[in-house]
Amino acid sequence: MLDPYELTVHTLTLRQLGSAEHLSDINGLPLAEVEAGLEKAVVESAVMAARGNYMITPAGRRFLDGVYPRAFAALRAESAVTAAMDAFETGVNRQVLTLTTDWQTIEVDGERVPNEHGDLDYDNKIIEKLGRVHEKTYRVLRPLADANPLVDRFLDRIGAALTRAEGGETDYISGVRVDSVHTVWFQMHEHILRLTGQERPE
Incomplete structure (x- = not known):
């Protein structure tokens, strides 16, 4: 399964542009965990910040492409x-x-x-x-x-x-x-x- 950081980045593939509150509503993570994940993702260029909202970057999508096969291998x-x-x-x-x-x-x-x-x-x-x-x-x-x-x-x-x-x-x-x-x-x-x-x- 996805860890909180991976889930936060993943949620931005479901909602193309959203605030930390929006993402928390979708994935059910505590707001503080989403905010911490977004902060890390911005530093790692996986996510771009835009006036209080966030969107995933091509680097973020490549990151998830590497995560999904491991995270969901058993399910698949x-x-x-x-x-x-x-x-x-x-x-x-x-x-x-x-x-x-x-x-x-x-x-x-x-x-x-x-x-x-x-x-x-x-x-x-x-x-x-x-x-x-x-x-x-x-x-x-x-x-x-x-x-x-x-x-x-x-x-x-x-x-x-x-x-x-x-x-x-x-x-x-x-x-x-x-x-x-x-x-x-x-x-x-x-x-x-x-x-x-x-x-x-x-």
Whole structure:
């Protein structure tokens, strides 16, 4: 597994630009550990500081490319993990992508147009479907979550976004300025790809 320093640098591959607080929210490390990791990473040129935010550098990515095979060797060797990843890509991930498109657009006279979210029944049905897919994803990704608890943390954050959407905060489905379902799902997908050494499907 990743040590706190490696995890801090890794988290910047999931969120391209973020503060220490943002990274701590994602990876669950104490803020002081994230701040110490970022300070070290800046000195080692793995991370670049920019007005209170940070971004990974090419040197940081090369560092992680050397870390991942060691850190995740045992996980990558498990057949249950490979099967779970296949099920994720061909099943729940495709369903979430389709539901996100359905959330952002609506069919009118045979054409897809932007969803203005005036039809609450339409929106609520999509939120309900996302909830069912979310529950299924806990089961699909169980082998990965058992080996890497951060996967469960991502799923819990997606659940929190769904709860807020159910309460009327609809930005929490696909908004880019909040930890929406879409935003956190993207981060989780990137994380599990790096765990398993796979490429993001086109």
